[in-house]
Amino acid sequence: MNRIARLILLLWVLVAVAGGLLPLAPEQIELSRVLAGPSGQVWLGADELGRDLLARLVEGAQVSFLVAFSVVGVAGLIGIVLGTWSGYLGGWFDHLFVRIVDLFLAFPGMLLAIALAGMLQPGISNIVIALGAVGWVGFARLSRAQVLALRHSDQVLAARALGAGGWRIVLRHLLPMIAAPLIVEATFALAAVIIAEAGLSFLGLGIQPPAASWGAMIRDGTRYMLVAPHYVLVPGLALFLVVMALNLCGDQLRDYLDVRRSLKY
Amino acid sequence: MLRFICSRLASGVLVLVGVSLVVFLLTRVIPGDPVEVILGELASSADRQAMAKAAGLDRPLGLQLLDYYGDLARLDLGRSLFSGESVSKLLLERAPATLLLALAGLGVALLLAFPLGILAALRPGTLVDHAAMGFSLVGVSMPNFWLGPLLVLLFSLYLGWLPVSGWQAPGALVLPALTLGTALAAILSRMVRASLLEVLGADFIRTARAKGLGPTAAVLRHALPNALLPVITVLGLQLGALLSGAVITEMIFSWPGLGELTVSAIQKRDYAVVQGCVLLISVAYVGVNTLTDLVYGLVDPRIRSDVAES
Numbered sequence: 001m002n003r004i005a006r007l008i009l010l011l012w013v014l015v016a017v018a019g020g021l022l023p024l025a026p027e028q029i030e031l032s033r034v035l036a037g038p039s040g041q042v043w044l045g046a047d048e049l050g051r052d053l054l055a056r057l058v059e060g061a062q063v064s065f066l067v068a069f070s071v072v073g074v075a076g077l078i079g080i081v082l083g084t085w086s087g088y089l090g091g092w093f094d095h096l097f098v099r100i101v102d103l104f105l106a107f108p109g110m111l112l113a114i115a116l117a118g119m120l121q122p123g124i125s126n127i128v129i130a131l132g133a134v135g136w137v138g139f140a141r142l143s144r145a146q147v148l149a150l151r152h153s154d155q156v157l158a159a160r161a162l163g164a165g166g167w168r169i170v171l172r173h174l175l176p177m178i179a180a181p182l183i184v185e186a187t188f189a190l191a192a193v194i195i196a197e198a199g200l201s202f203l204g205l206g207i208q209p210p211a212a213s214w215g216a217m218i219r220d221g222t223r224y225m226l227v228a229p230h231y232v233l234v235p236g237l238a239l240f241l242v243v244m245a246l247n248l249c250g251d252q253l254r255d256y257l258d259v260r261r262s263l264k265y
Numbered sequence: 266m267l268r269f270i271c272s273r274l275a276s277g278v279l280v281l282v283g284v285s286l287v288v289f290l291l292t293r294v295i296p297g298d299p300v301e302v303i304l305g306e307l308a309s310s311a312d313r314q315a316m317a318k319a320a321g322l323d324r325p326l327g328l329q330l331l332d333y334y335g336d337l338a339r340l341d342l343g344r345s346l347f348s349g350e351s352v353s354k355l356l357l358e359r360a361p362a363t364l365l366l367a368l369a370g371l372g373v374a375l376l377l378a379f380p381l382g383i384l385a386a387l388r389p390g391t392l393v394d395h396a397a398m399g400f401s402l403v404g405v406s407m408p409n410f411w412l413g414p415l416l417v418l419l420f421s422l423y424l425g426w427l428p429v430s431g432w433q434a435p436g437a438l439v440l441p442a443l444t445l446g447t448a449l450a451a452i453l454s455r456m457v458r459a460s461l462l463e464v465l466g467a468d469f470i471r472t473a474r475a476k477g478l479g480p481t482a483a484v485l486r487h488a489l490p491n492a493l494l495p496v497i498t499v500l501g502l503q504l505g506a507l508l509s510g511a512v513i514t515e516m517i518f519s520w521p522g523l524g525e526l527t528v529s530a531i532q533k534r535d536y537a538v539v540q541g542c543v544l545l546i547s548v549a550y551v552g553v554n555t556l557t558d559l560v561y562g563l564v565d566p567r568i569r570s571d572v573a574e575s
Contacts, residue, residue: 103283191406
């Protein structure tokens with residue numbers, strides 16, 4: 001089970017990184033094979049314009065990979081920096097920070113992302129902005145909670161007694177100690193962002209045609225469910241497998257690193 | 266107790282003010298001129314100015330904000346930039362469908378999560394446990410915009426038991442509710458299991474069993490109420506995801522609710538309607554969360570006294 005999960009993730013990363021090298025033509029229209037089922041020529045069948053679904057699946061993998069790692073990278077960086085400093089400094093900055101975080105948490109996250117993505121022009125960079133604007137809060141909350149628990153610990157006191165400055169304490173002492181829960185959070189965040197990107201594209205607010213995205217493929221596939229059920233099954237299965245593999249890995253990492261997720265600050 | 270209720274309500278109101286401010290900024294600061302979208306690129310500048318004036322978009326941002334809060338206080342959410350209909354009226358028309366869908370989704374989630382979570386906690390490590398947690402993993406990883414079409418494919422197209430979309434036909438609620446509720450059921454069943462397992466090892470359960478109570482009664486009457494607290498918290502937090510999920514679910518099934526209204530308004534850049542939708546859904550979420558906090562205080566006296574002391 002877990003070996004399968006790792007295999008799926010490896011395949012996803014490989015296809016996303018090296019997919020550009022494969023001789024695929026995801027945007028080549030071939031009217032002779034419109035909505036054709038899987039065959040020797042098109043392994044996973046073709047879409048309503050006769051485009052090769054396998055090639056489009058690979059392009060979708062690249063999009064999901066790019067968006068997932070950009071969003072988690074940006075949101076993680078912003079959230080961790082702000083959360084750690086807020087927890088470490090305390091005082092009025094921390095008070096204000098908690099208020100702002102609470103405000104962001106008061107929105108249903110995906111709704112805010114939908115509204116943001118809709119108001120900005122569609123495109124990869126704006127999806128990253130919309131999802132990042134929603135995603136940093138989780139990292140900020142988690143890292144603040146972890147730092148709060150550690151800021152009066154002996155090793156931080158010892159570092160301060162030895163004359164270490166704020167930056168040094170945060171970077172060299174606090175961050176390594178809170179790395180484990182943050183890594184677990186990042187794994188689950190990757191899964192959530194992949195679903196969110198596909199969701200935005202499903203609503204037509206994400207990747208625009210003719211570029212392929214798993215979410216947009218599912219939306220188009222639902223229109224031809226009766227005549228070509230493979231069309232909606234192929235991208236959905238890919239999405240489902242990658243997300244499940246990430247969730248499984250997150251669970252395993254959590255058990256391995258012995259992290260208990262904190263619900264409160 | 267009164268003090269506890271007041272402090273929760275006060276922070277709820279504060280969050281609402283912040284939420285409405287964010288919604289206002291969301292539709293004003295972001296690029297994309299609504300006047301240009303409505304009138305098209307060929308419109309004369311006189312027409313544009315008249316349109317902007319009529320919609321109040323030519324005034325300074327600060328004044329627009331004052332107007333906005335003044336209107337909000339009178340529950341006036343403005344008019345649709347396209348049809349000219351009052352936004353409050355549009356929202357009122359759509360809200361019942363979304364409420365129905367959300368309640369049905371919540372019902373599905375609770376009906377699935379509690380039996381699964383309880384069964385898994387009672388027989389940890391067995392086949393039942395693995396099956397329940399397997400369902401949970403699949404449910405969490407399954408995007409609802411794929412689950413919905415799959416259900417339609419199976420139950421409407423192949424078996425022909427249920428309608429594909431719309432909401433008038435009998436049984437039309439079943440597939441949307443399943444689509445919306447599954448993810449929440451997956452998360453909740455995990456939470457029920459984990460928190461029940463923690464409680465089952467407690468002394469008062471041993472006492473209950475020692476005084477001769479059967480295993481079922483011990484679980485239902487003693488363990489479950491104590492295990493409920495973390496479950497309620499997660500439920501409150503996850504309702505936001507449920508409401509967001511409703512937006513997508515409504516698009517899949519052409520369900521005439523707020524989500525469908527939101528997405529079509531976004532596509533038309535109908536600022537007033539988007540603003541109203543996001544505001545209403547967020548207010549509902551904040552309201553439910555404040556209510557969750559209150560329920561939490563009712564269920565667990567320890568939380569009330571914490572607030573009273575601080």
